[in-house]
Amino acid sequence: TSVFNSxxxxxxxxxxxxxxxxxxxxxxAGYLTGRRNTFYSTLNCNYLFDSDNFLKTGGMLSLQxxxxxxxxxxxxxxxVYLDQTRQNPGFYDYLMDNSPAxxxxxxxxxxxxxxxxxxxxIDRILEERAQDQFKITSVTFGLPLFYMIKDLGINxxxxxxxxxxxxxxxxGKAVFYFNAGLSYNFDLN
Numbered sequence: 001t002s003v004f005n006s007x008x009x010x011x012x013x014x015x016x017x018x019x020x021x022x023x024x025x026x027x028x029a030g031y032l033t034g035r036r037n038t039f040y041s042t043l044n045c046n047y048l049f050d051s052d053n054f055l056k057t058g059g060m061l062s063l064q065x066x067x068x069x070x071x072x073x074x075x076x077x078x079x080v081y082l083d084q085t086r087q088n089p090g091f092y093d094y095l096m097d098n099s100p101a102x103x104x105x106x107x108x109x110x111x112x113x114x115x116x117x118x119x120x121x122i123d124r125i126l127e128e129r130a131q132d133q134f135k136i137t138s139v140t141f142g143l144p145l146f147y148m149i150k151d152l153g154i155n156x157x158x159x160x161x162x163x164x165x166x167x168x169x170x171x172g173k174a175v176f177y178f179n180a181g182l183s184y185n186f187d188l189n
Contacts, residue, residue, distance in 0.1 A: 008036070013028055014029055016028075022049070029042075032076075039134070041072070042069070043068070044066060044067070046065060063145050066142050067141055069138075070137050071134060074137075079130055096118060101172075140160065142158070157180075
C-alpha cells in the first residue's frame with residue numbers, strides 16, 4: 001500500500017561504494033519520478049568492528065557505527081501540499097492541526113496583516129517555497145549491532161535522525177528510533 005500512497009513510483013539511482021580496511025564510504029545519487037519528481041543524494045560513512053569468539057567460543061559480534069548525510073530539496077513536497085489544498089480544502093486544517101510551527105507562523109502573519117486568512121497564508125508559504133534549493137536535508141547517526149552464536153542471530157540498531165533545513169511548517173525535532181530482530185540459519189543440506 002505504501003507504493004500506491006507514495007508520490008514516487010520510480011527510483012533511478014547510482015551508488016558508488018569504497019571499502020578500505022574496515023571503513024566503508026558510500027555515495028548515492030538518484031532521481032525519483034511519479035506524481036512529482038526530485039533529485040537527491042546521500043553520503044554514508046561507517047566503520048566495521050568485528051570480533052570472533054565474543055563472550056563465547058563461536059560467538060561473533062559485529063558493530064558498525066556510521067553517519068548518513070542526505071541532500072535534496074522540498075520543492076516536490078510543497079507542490080504536493082499545494083495540490084492537496086486545491087483539491088481538498090479540508091487539507092488546510094490537516095496541515096494546521098499537525099504543525100505547531102505553522103500555527104505560530106500563521107498567528108504572527110495575521111497580527112501583521114489582520115485581513116489575511118490562514119488559507120491565504122498557507123498558499124503563499126507553499127508557493128514561495130516551491131522553488132526550493134538543493135541542500136542538506138537530514139543527518140542520521142546509526143549504531144547497528146549484530147551478534148551471532150551458532151545459528152542464532154540477534155540484531156539491534158540505534159539511530160538518531162536529525163532533520164536539517166526543514167520547511168518552517170514541518171517539525172524540525174530530532175527523532176530517536178531503534179530496531180531489533182532475531183534470525184536463525186537453517187541448513188538444508
